[in-house]
Amino acid sequence: xxxxxxxxxxxxxxxxxTSVAATxxxxxxxxxxxxxxxxxxxxxxxxxxxxxxLPLVLPPTVVGFFLLLLFGRNxxxxxxxxxxxxxxxxxxxxxxxxxxxxxFPLMYITARAALEQVDPHFLQAARTLxxxxxxxxxxxxxxxAWPGVLAGTILSxxxxxxxxxxxxxxxxxxxxxxATIPIVIYxxxxxxxxxLAIEWCLVDVTISLALLGGLYYWTRSQAARTSSSRWARS
Amino acid sequence: xxxEVQIAKRxxxxxxxxxxxxxxxxxxxxxxxxxxxxxxxxxVAGLENxxxxxxxxxxxxxxxxxxxxxxxxxxxxxxxxxxxxxxxPHRTVAENIAFGLxxxxxxxxxxxxxxxxxxxxxxxxxxxxxxxxxxGEQQRAAIARALATEPEALLLDEPLSAxxxxxxxxxxxxxQETFAEFKRPVLLxxxxxEEAYRLGDRLLVLSRGRVAAYGDKEQVFRHPPTVxxxxxxxCKNFSRAKTISPDAIEAxxxxxxxxxxxxxxxxxxxxxxRAHHVDFLEAESQASPNDNVFPCWLVRSSETPFRxxxxxxxxxxxxxxxxxxxxxxxxxxxWLHFRDRPFPxxxxxxxxSLFLMQE
Numbered sequence: 001x002x003x004x005x006x007x008x009x010x011x012x013x014x015x016x017x018t019s020v021a022a023t024x025x026x027x028x029x030x031x032x033x034x035x036x037x038x039x040x041x042x043x044x045x046x047x048x049x050x051x052x053x054l055p056l057v058l059p060p061t062v063v064g065f066f067l068l069l070l071f072g073r074n075x076x077x078x079x080x081x082x083x084x085x086x087x088x089x090x091x092x093x094x095x096x097x098x099x100x101x102x103x104f105p106l107m108y109i110t111a112r113a114a115l116e117q118v119d120p121h122f123l124q125a126a127r128t129l130x131x132x133x134x135x136x137x138x139x140x141x142x143x144x145a146w147p148g149v150l151a152g153t154i155l156s157x158x159x160x161x162x163x164x165x166x167x168x169x170x171x172x173x174x175x176x177x178x179a180t181i182p183i184v185i186y187x188x189x190x191x192x193x194x195x196l197a198i199e200w201c202l203v204d205v206t207i208s209l210a211l212l213g214g215l216y217y218w219t220r221s222q223a224a225r226t227s228s229s230r231w232a233r234s
Numbered sequence: 235x236x237x238e239v240q241i242a243k244r245x246x247x248x249x250x251x252x253x254x255x256x257x258x259x260x261x262x263x264x265x266x267x268x269x270x271x272x273x274x275x276x277x278v279a280g281l282e283n284x285x286x287x288x289x290x291x292x293x294x295x296x297x298x299x300x301x302x303x304x305x306x307x308x309x310x311x312x313x314x315x316x317x318x319x320x321x322x323p324h325r326t327v328a329e330n331i332a333f334g335l336x337x338x339x340x341x342x343x344x345x346x347x348x349x350x351x352x353x354x355x356x357x358x359x360x361x362x363x364x365x366x367x368x369x370g371e372q373q374r375a376a377i378a379r380a381l382a383t384e385p386e387a388l389l390l391d392e393p394l395s396a397x398x399x400x401x402x403x404x405x406x407x408x409x410q411e412t413f414a415e416f417k418r419p420v421l422l423x424x425x426x427x428e429e430a431y432r433l434g435d436r437l438l439v440l441s442r443g444r445v446a447a448y449g450d451k452e453q454v455f456r457h458p459p460t461v462x463x464x465x466x467x468x469c470k471n472f473s474r475a476k477t478i479s480p481d482a483i484e485a486x487x488x489x490x491x492x493x494x495x496x497x498x499x500x501x502x503x504x505x506x507x508r509a510h511h512v513d514f515l516e517a518e519s520q521a522s523p524n525d526n527v528f529p530c531w532l533v534r535s536s537e538t539p540f541r542x543x544x545x546x547x548x549x550x551x552x553x554x555x556x557x558x559x560x561x562x563x564x565x566x567x568x569w570l571h572f573r574d575r576p577f578p579x580x581x582x583x584x585x586x587s588l589f590l591m592q593e
Binding site: 119124126129130131135 | 309313320322
């Protein structure tokens with residue numbers, strides 16, 4: 001009988017680091033895309049939407065395969081990077097790229113819905129008060145859409161944490177480098193190491209519960225803060 | 235004139251096509267819902283662009299269809315008061331007011347917002363959030379916020395429509411005070427006739443995107459040029475008319491001959507009288523020949539707390555019919571005084587109160 005997780009905690013750190021990095025990129029890109037899309041209307045926008053949402057509907061393996069074509073030794077991006085002596089495929093950044101791309105649609109779709117919900121009169125009032133478009137977004141639209149944007153961020157983090165298919169295609173299973181928790185679980189099951197698989201599953205469940213619990217308490221404290229500020233001053 | 239507007243914009247059901255100027259006297263823009271009033275304000279504020287035309291403010295072109303100028307809203311220096319105030323819900327009153335005060339020191343911001351809050355009497359609400367304020371307080375905060383940027387013109391979109399009746403007169407006083415201090419162009423959009431009259435010095439009546447009447451408010455109310463304007467300014471009684479002599483007409487729908495004092499220019503095709511101008515006489519003998527006195531019968535009446543509206547038929551009663559010729563409005567006291575008198579009653583349509591209109 002081996003010790004817990006065979007004393008190798010690296011998949012946990014890789015998973016967390018990957019998810020944090022992917023959430024960061026997907027937050028920025030998803031929000032920017034949503035804000036940009038808010039201002040553009042027309043028939044061509046349906047295509048843009050389709051492209052942005054593709055990673056959500058395609059099987060992750062297909063997304064991973066496309067990424068492999070793009071970032072591989074002979075892919076357009078891969079070639080360019082190789083010229084600077086960089087290889088993305090089967091490296092830690094590959095896990096981040098895969099997770100970012102797969103999580104992106106969730107951030108985009110949620111942020112867009114949240115921004116659309118903001119009453120345009122607030123934005124117009126800000127404009128008549130002399131605010132630049134950046135200030136209108138940063139100080140009016142974003143704060144008012146914040147609950148939705150936050151929900152999108154959390155969904156993205158959860159999606160990045162659970163990412164498997166695209167990651168396996170692009171980053172492979174290199175212990176201590178690209179082996180995230182889902183990948184370790186898969187290969188543990190495949191090699192009949194059920195105990196290791198169960199232990200990692202427990203870790204995953206723990207992280208998820210902690211995430212949900214933290215979220216629950218955070219929203220409760222937010223609600224309490226708003227209602228206390230409502231009465232404290234009156 | 236400081237503000238000159240001449241624009242056209244195709245809307246869904248009609249074309250907004252208006253031209254007017256505004257100086258330091260507030261201009262009321264009156265019209266029914268959907269007449270294009272708000273769109274007009276939004277074009278001046280820069281939230282929408284007209285299809286063509288020109289808007290200038292103190293000599294500065296804000297929009298010019300010819301030279302393709304469309305200054306963005308943030309650079310127009312035009313303050314706007316939205317119907318539901320649009321106070322930023324995540325900022326306190328003081329922060330809302332300071333929002334437009336960008337690029338100055340924090341001390342200066344605090345000093346200026348405090349002065350503005352003082353001006354609209356909400357100094358004690360600085361740290362409240364908009365949702366903690368009453369409608370009137372929200373409006374005061376919105377006024378202060380709009381004035382903070384020291385705009386060169388102020389636009390108000392239905393400023394009192396979201397308020398309870400008892401708050402309206404208070405806020406009307408606040409607005410009058412604000413306009414008096416502001417001394418720059420003020421455009422005030424409303425569908426309420428009394429508001430338009432009380433708050434504006436001049437009046438523009440808008441109907442389906444067109445200017446139906448424009449000028450001094452007294453003039454527009456006293457002599458509405460068309461039936462439409464008369465109706466939009468609250469007149470209830472109209473009749474088709476035919477000229478008989480230089481000072482007499484025949485009111486076709488009322489079935490009577492009327493003496494008029496207003497010179498009959500062109501072909502007046504309608505005559506009108508406001509409901510509160512219809513006079514009731516104690517006895518027929520009080521009347522002189524050219525006084526337009528007619529016997530009348532009551533068809534029905536409708537009471538409000540202080541006034542009664544009477545629906546009348548002239549000349550002869552009509553059994554089993556609710557058709558009426560005129561609506562008269564009288565104070566309750568007067569109504570109680572003569573309601574039990576036998577018919578016919580006698581009404582006078584004073585020549586001074588009658589006005590002639592085009593279709």
